[in-house]
Amino acid sequence: MNRYLLNISYIGTNFRGIQKTVNKLEEARVDTHSIQGCLELALRVFHPKNEIQTVLSSRTDAGVHALHSTLHVDLERTDGKPYDTTILTGVLNRTLDKQNLPIRVLSCQRVQDTFHARYHAIGRTYLYRFAVSRTTPELDKKGSLRNKGYEAFLPVEEIDRCYFLQGNNFDIERLTAASRKFIGVHDFRTFMSVTRQKSPSRDHPMFTVRKIDEINIRPGKSLALGPNAETAEQNYNYWDIEVKAKSFLYKQVRRIVGTLLAIANARIDERCIYQMLTIPSKHNWDHRIQIAPACGLYLCRVHYRNDAFVIPDESSP
Template sequence: MHRYLLNISYIGTAFRGIQKTVNKLQQPHLDTNTVQGSLELALRVFHPTNEIITVLSSRTDAGVHALHSTVHVDLQRPNGEPYDTTTLTGVLNRTLGKQRLPIRVLSSQLVADTFHCRYHATGRTYLYRFAVAKEPPSGNDNLRNKGFETFMPVEEIDRCYFLQAPRFDIDRVKAAAQMFIGVHDFRTFMSVSRQKGPSRDHPMFTVRKIDEVNIQPGKTLALAANATLAAETYDYWDVKIKAKSFVYKQVRRIVGALIAFGSGRIDDRCLYQMLTIPSKNSWDHRVLLAPACGLYLCRVHYRGEDN
């Protein structure tokens, strides 16, 4: 038996999420509406003698993408020899491509039997992309007020969060983002999860340390004439947040709070209270949860890496 680390990327809008659903009342089956289930289906082409069970380093929700995530899996080859990792990567990508699944294996590597892709990860970096219209929509009819007449590049559908925010102040957002760095109880910034467990009731469960929050100008993914028009219409921004781990929907709530602050919907006091008075009751409902389509798992970090 040999253990392999798969470095993967995927477009999340095609799946219900990364984690497969296990229904103990039904016969075991592959959940191909998830990234994990699709990977396990692709791994069957190697015909290992053991049951294929993948282990995830990170769990992303429906609509969230990954530029780099990791999975480990044990495979027993009939002749006892390890699979060639280059062949493993190529065959998996060819199989996923034939199934028209938006998952790509970036690389595969043989790792120690004691390696665990989740517990040995030293950190995770998330990227959130949003674009703010440079000019507010004109006119008084409902469609214009909702921004439906504003150009949106087709290449960016479900890849970025587009918003209308007159007088959006990115400098205020950058300054406020520094409040989140360090150790905090992020209970206010955790959405209610369907997952149950005794650890979730522990008073320290929502305590996390944010290592970095960086906000930089972004770029459109549009092509040709669409790229020019998109750059003229929107200011793109990239928010990168790095920590060892996050509570449920923490990044999307932080970004939503920062956007509300930059738009003037909430003030400094509101942001400070949400962060320093950890409670689900401290969440200000003027803050909108940032949509999943703008969120990317950018990298899973391990000790010994150069970056």
């Protein structure tokens, strides 16, 4: 039996999320609506002697993408030899491609049997992409957006890859200044969405305490091509929000980004952030804030220490 770490990326638009749903009544059925389920199905082409059970390092919700995520899996070959990691990568990608799945295995590597994709991770970096309209949208007689801006140009390459905003009084300096309030150790209970999953640890008073190591706001760029790229740059200012921490609560990043966008649009002020951080409660969420949609969120990197990877001797039989 050998353990392998898989470095993966994917577009999450058409998936329910990365984590598979386990149905005890249908244990043999593979959940192909999740990233994990599709990967486990692809791993079956190797016909290992053991049952395939992958372990995720991070969870992402429906519509969230990943530039880099990880999972580990144990595989026992019939002859007892380890799988060649290059062949493992190539066969998995070919299998996923045949099914037209937007999942890519970046690389595979053998790791110690004690390695754990989740528990050995020392940090995660998320990236949120959004674009702000350069022009003021046309208003109707009531002062509302006419047709919610559906007449505006939107590059087709960016559909479900970026969050597009109208540029009414948007102030990136306000956003940048407010982002500093989230850095450090806080009780983020107000910034956690309710989940159906039940766990004894969730009742612990320290469960919602997290440390945000970094929040960086940088100018972004369009992913559009050809003439669409020029038109997109003329119509929008692209921005990237990068958030780094050891771990995150359910929808914490999207709630933080939604709060920062509300600050930038002057729907709330910094006092609102102070109250939500100092009086942590699921009832203290300011409903003037819209949770940032999943389409703009990317799991950018899962971080490990270099000494977490002790590669077995590849020359052994």
